[in-house]
Amino acid sequence: MAKTYDYLFKLLLIGDSGVGKTSILFRFSEDAFNISFISTIGIDFKIRTIDLDGKKVKLQIWDTAGQERFRTITTAYYRGSMGIMLVYDVTNEKSFENIKNWIRNIEENASADVEKMILGNKCDLEAKRQVSKERGEQLAVEYQIKFIETSAKDSLNVESAFYTLARDIKAKMEKKQEASNPAGARSGGGHQLRANEQQRKPTSWLSRCSLL
Amino acid sequence: MSEVEHKEPPVANELKDYIEDGKNKMIVKCKFCGSKILDKNSATFITLQEQLPLMLQDSKQEGEVQSETITDFYHVENMFTFENIGFTHTVANYKYLSCADCDAGPVGYYNMDTKHSYVAISRIVQGDN
Numbered sequence: 001m002a003k004t005y006d007y008l009f010k011l012l013l014i015g016d017s018g019v020g021k022t023s024i025l026f027r028f029s030e031d032a033f034n035i036s037f038i039s040t041i042g043i044d045f046k047i048r049t050i051d052l053d054g055k056k057v058k059l060q061i062w063d064t065a066g067q068e069r070f071r072t073i074t075t076a077y078y079r080g081s082m083g084i085m086l087v088y089d090v091t092n093e094k095s096f097e098n099i100k101n102w103i104r105n106i107e108e109n110a111s112a113d114v115e116k117m118i119l120g121n122k123c124d125l126e127a128k129r130q131v132s133k134e135r136g137e138q139l140a141v142e143y144q145i146k147f148i149e150t151s152a153k154d155s156l157n158v159e160s161a162f163y164t165l166a167r168d169i170k171a172k173m174e175k176k177q178e179a180s181n182p183a184g185a186r187s188g189g190g191h192q193l194r195a196n197e198q199q200r201k202p203t204s205w206l207s208r209c210s211l212l
Numbered sequence: 213m214s215e216v217e218h219k220e221p222p223v224a225n226e227l228k229d230y231i232e233d234g235k236n237k238m239i240v241k242c243k244f245c246g247s248k249i250l251d252k253n254s255a256t257f258i259t260l261q262e263q264l265p266l267m268l269q270d271s272k273q274e275g276e277v278q279s280e281t282i283t284d285f286y287h288v289e290n291m292f293t294f295e296n297i298g299f300t301h302t303v304a305n306y307k308y309l310s311c312a313d314c315d316a317g318p319v320g321y322y323n324m325d326t327k328h329s330y331v332a333i334s335r336i337v338q339g340d341n
């Protein structure tokens with residue numbers, strides 16, 4: 001059967017236990033009387049189809065199931081992944097400090113050119129905050145990684161974070177293609193990217209969290 | 213063409229409007245939030261006898277998973293055919309399928325051996341957009 005998409009990106013959610021990785025992937029909330037079968041078992045991964053500058057992009061987004069507790073995430077787990085969301089909890093200092101350890105883990109185990117992004121999650125919990133947005137930004141600058149604060153609870157910035165990561169992976173791939181095939185690739189790239197930027201992901205960028 | 217038609221399972225009357233040449237004529241969507249699960253014409257109608265856990269489990273009946281038998285499915289050979297879908301952790305060689313946007317499910321299952329997916333037609337809706 002013909003392939004019906006342009007790109008397929010495997011993405012991982014990484015970070016300390018409790019920062020909200022599962023919540024970023026799984027939004028269901030339940031009442032006391034009925035238990036959702038799905039929430040009992042839990043989600044392993046999701047497939048999402050997005051449009052990036054006229055290209056059909058499939059995202060396969062994986063949760064980390066428990067391995068994070070022992071930091072046993074190794075080469076096998078990272079295999080084939082093209083993007084990693086590094087998640088910390090803005091109400092948990094330790095989870096923020098551990099981002100550096102996670103980055104080291106990625107450098108040791110994942111492919112060298114894997115695209116990364118840092119998420120400061122639970123930004124709805126302003127009263128409990130331990131990590132300022134500025135410190136998140138500083139860390140991101142230090143590692144030259146993109147950064148955004150999110151709230152899985154309020155669905156704030158989560159979707160746009162995945163768009164951003166996916167767009168960066170796509171840009172990197174197109175750059176590579178261009179390098180290996182200079183004449184062919186030129187027509188696509190640059191200006192198209194900008195043309196679509198505006199109609200893309202709207203309101204969530206202007207959320208509470210990113211304005212703080 | 214006629215050969216293919218022989219292999220197609222008979223389509224019940226209430227499904228006739230939705231199936232054309234053995235494939236889903238319309239977009240397959242989540243019943244609850246309308247999230248797009250499958251594009252038109254991307255899956256094959258198939259009849260099976262499969263037990264699928266109920267979406268909502270009565271919390272008073274502890275232990276046992278409550279299920280129902282489902283016969284009408286859309287068969288998806290490659291998981292990346294899905295537009296938006298969730299896969300649960302593996303239970304006895306199956307993963308269950310759920311809505312990627314509202315997490316409702318199971319809307320079907322995935323067989324770890326064959327790597328094929330099956331969407332329960334009674335648990336989704338179909339429409340033009």
Ligand SMILES: Nc1nc2c(ncn2[C@@H]2O[C@H](COP(=O)(O)OP(=O)(O)O)[C@@H](O)[C@H]2O)c(=O)[nH]1
Nearest residue numbers: 017018019020021022023121122125151152153
């Ligand atoms: N207030 C708030 N709580 C969150 C958020 N994300 C996750 N949580 C809660 O934090 C806890 C741990 O979340 P979970 O997704 O299991 O973290 P994981 O261990 O990284 O998968 C749960 O009680 C979630 O309800 C968020 O954005 N805001």
Ligand SMILES: [Mg+2]
Nearest residue numbers: 021022064066
């Ligand atoms: Mg988790």
Ligand SMILES: [Zn+2]
Nearest residue numbers: 242245311314
């Ligand atoms: Zn839904």
